[in-house]
Amino acid sequence: MYLHSQILSLILITLVAACTPDRVKYTPELKQQMSDMKIKRVTNADLxxxxxxxxxxVTAVVQKELADSLAKAVAQVRKQQLCQLQNLPRLNAISKKYGMTVRLLGPADVQNKTLDPKEREILDAYxxxxxxxxxxxANIQKISDTTYIYNAAVPTENAICQTCFGTEKTPLAVWRLSINKRDVVLRMNASVKKKPAN
Structure with missing residues (x-):
């Protein structure tokens, strides 16, 4: 009976020891996930x-990248690719990092039915x-319960307007950033954590 008890104790200790490293390894990640899932009071004004x-x-960085790339581009095909925001490493990295979609809109997008009616009104005003x-x-619209749209017009004297939309009656370039509410809240939490304690 004593031997049987010792064997059971040994098995139990082995199982606990085997589980412990995993628990220690994942504890910080689990704590972060649990913290992210907590209900937090975030006002619309904060968002x-x-x-x-x-x-x-973001628009300041991607606008500079696009303008600089257009200035270096020689071939018309390359310029068209850039105007469609292709092959822009910083823009791609930022989009991935912040979970956002970045587009460059022009005058024709006032009639773009894939855009929300509110967005088309804003473009018309621009x-x-x-x-x-x-x-x-700059303008911010809440399109749904989960999506914010940030718009900012490129200054008309910027080469982006002329290169990308110069054939339009009125050259106009407007940045459109689609941002998920969850990513905004996570960013707010990260900012709070970085602030030094008083």
Whole structure:
């Protein structure tokens, strides 16, 4: 009986020892996942502010990358590819990192039925401002419960407008960033963690 008890104890200790390394290995990841799944109070104003900040930074970077690449491009085919946002490493990396879709829209997209009606209205307003030579400001729309759209017009004097939409009556280029609400909330959590404690 004593020997039987010792064997059972040995088996139990072996099983516990075998499980322990995995538990230690995955504990930080599990803690992070559990933290991400907690219900947090995030106001619409907080979300919009974060989308605005992120959108402004992203458009500044990708606009510079596109303008610089267009300045170096010689072949018309290459310029067309760039205008379709092809072969832009930084843009691709940013899109992947922040889980967003980046597009460059022009005047014809005012009639683009694949876009939400709200988006087409905003594009129409951008086109009107461009025609009237009025200043353009960034815009944020909540398209659904899970998606925010950030728009920012490229300055008309920028080569992007002329190279990509120069054949239009009014050259206009507008950045469209589609951002998932969940990714915005995760970014907000990451920002809070990075802030030093008082």
């Amino acid at each position: 919009v502010e974060t989308v605005d900040e992120l959108g402004g930074k 086109l009107y401002n461009a025609e009237q030579k009025q200043p353009q400001i």
